Amino acid sequence: MNLRLLLRIAKSLLFARWRQTLLAAIGVTFSITMFIALLSFMSGLNGLLDGIMLNRTAHIRIYNEIKPNIHQPVNNSKVYKGSYNFIRSVKSSSSRQEIYNSGAIMQALKKDVRVKGIAPNITAQVFFADGSVNITGIISGIDVQAESSLFHFSEYVMEGNPLDLKNVANSIILGKGLADKLMAGMGDIVQVTTVNQVQFTLKVVGFFQSGIQELDKVQSYASFSTTQKILGKPSDYVTDIQIKLNDINLAPEIAKEYAQLFQADAEDIQSANAQFETGSFIRTLISYAVGITLLIVAGFGIYNILNMMIYEKMDSIAILKAIGFSGTDVNRIFLIIAVSIGIVGGLSGLFFGFLFSLVIDQIPFVSASLPGITSYPINYNPVFYLIGSSFSLFTTYLAGWAPARKASRVDPVIIIRGK
C-alpha cells in the first residue's frame, strides 16, 4: 500500500518534469546502446581473430626437433664431472625429424578421453620450379578428413575440392600467394624439387587462402601418401601429430605429460601463441572500460537532474513531510525516480543496442585475408545484455542515492518559514 503510494508520487514527479526525465533516460539509453554494440562488435571481432588462429592451430603439437643431443660425451666423463664444461658449435648428427613409433603414439592418443581428435602431418621442405628460378615452399602432407574436421581445412580451400587430394594421384593444393607466383591454374602441373634433389611433378587441384598472406606464399598441401612418396619415406613416416583437446585450457599440462610419455617435443597452444591471448584480453578490457565510462557519465547526468529536481521540489518535499510522510518515504520516492529512469533507459538501451548490433552485422566487410566473412562480426552474447542491464540499474541507483538522501533530510520548518 505504502509502496504503491510512493510509486504513484514518484510517477507524478517524473511526469511533471518529463522533458528532464526523458533527457536522463536518453542518456542511459545511449550509453547502454553503445555498451551493447561495442561489446558485441569487439567480442565478435575477437572471436573472428581468435578463430583465424584457433581454427588452424593445434592445441598440442607433437614433433621431433632437430637438435644436438643433450647427452654429450664430456658430460658423462668421470674426469670432468666436477667441472663446468663449455662445448661450442655442437652439431646435431643422428637425430631425425621423424616421430619414432608414430603408429603406437597415435593409437594411444586416440584412446585418451581428453583428446578430441588428432591429425598427423608430414612437413616437407621443397623448391617449386618457376622457370629457371626456384621458389622455396612447404608441402604439408595431411589426412584431408581429419584436417577438415579438426582445423576447418576445407573452409579455407577457395577453389577445387579438398577431397581431390586423396582421390587424384600426385595432386597438390597451393596457397593463393604461391599459385600467383607460379602462375599456376587449376589442373596445371607444377614441378617440385626436394632438399635431396629428387624431382617430382604434381597436379594442382585447388587453391587455399588462410588469412595470413605470408603463409599463403609458401604453404601447400598434398595427401599423406603423396608427401611420403616425394620424400621417399615409408608409410609410417610422420613428422607432426596435431592434437585438438576437448578443453583447450588443459593443453600446457597435457603437453608436458606427452613429452614425457612419448619422448618427443610437445608444444601447447598457450606457449606458442602467448601474445595472441594478450591481444584479445586488451581489446576486451578496452571495450568494457569505454562502456563503463559511458554509463558513469550517464550516471552523473541522472545525479544532476535529480539534484535539480530536488531543489525545484523542495516545497513538495516539505508538504509531504508536513502531512505525515517520513524521511524514509521521501528517500524511497527519489530512489524510485532514479531507478525507474535506469530501468526504462536501460531496457530501451538493450533494445537499441540489439538493433545497432543487427545493423553492424549487415555492414559488408570483405577482406582477402578473411575468406568466408561477408559482414562485420557480432557476438550476440546474452551476458553483455545481463551486464548492461544490471550495470544501468546499479549506476542509476548510485546516482540517485545521494540526492535521495539529501531530499530525505530536508527540514520542512526551514522551507515553510522561508516562504
Place this chain on the structure above:
Amino acid sequence: MSEINVLQTNHICKSFHDPVTVEILKDITFSINEGEFVAITGKSGCGKSTLLYILSTMDTDYEGELLIGQQGMRDRTAKQLARVRNEKIGFVFQFHYLLNEFTALENVMLPGLKLGLYPEAEIRQRAGERLKRLEIEKLADKKANQLSGGEKQRVAIARALINDPSIIMCDEPTGNLDKKNSLIVFNIFKQLAEEHQQTLLVVTHDEEFAHNTHRIIEMEDGRIIKQ
C-alpha cells in the same frame, strides 16, 4: 462539551543559536481540550510560528514537554512523529501549500492514502465529502496550480480534515487572502468548530477573527501573557 485533553505543553522553551543565542520561547505552558477553538495572537516576531512548528512535531529542537493526545512526543523517532502528524494533526499554512503535480482531490486524498486506514475508493469518497463541505467540489479535478489563493486555502483545509485529526493547526490562514475570502475561511472554521466539534488552534493577526473564537492565547516576546 467533554474535557478530553488534546494538546498539552509543559514549560516549553526554545532558543536559536544563530549567530548569538536568543531565547524565542520562554516557559510556554497551556492545554487545549477537545472541541476548543483557540486563537493565538501577538506581535510579529513574538514566536507564534516557532511555537506552532514545535506543536506540529516538525521542530523537535526544544526544551520542555509536549503531549498530543496525552502522549509525550519526546524520544520518538522521526518515523513515529511523521505518523503522529499524519494521523492526529491537520496543518494549514499561511501560504497555500499544495502539491502542484496533483489535482485538488488527489491533494486531499494524499494523507488518507498515507495513513491507509480505508481502501482507496473510500478515501476518494471521503475526500469528495470534505470538498463538498467546503463548497469546492467543482474544483476536484483541477490541478492545484490552476486554483486561486482562496480556493487553494480551502483545499488545504479539506486536506487537513481528511484523517479526522484530533487537532487542526493553522498559521495565519487568512493572512494572504482578501476580506471576502478571509470571511469564507473564517466561517468554515467556525462551522467546523460548532457543527463538527473540531478542535482548532489558529495563529492570527486578525482581531475580529480572534474575538470570535472560544479562547485567545496572547503572546509577547516568547511568553504567554494572557489566556
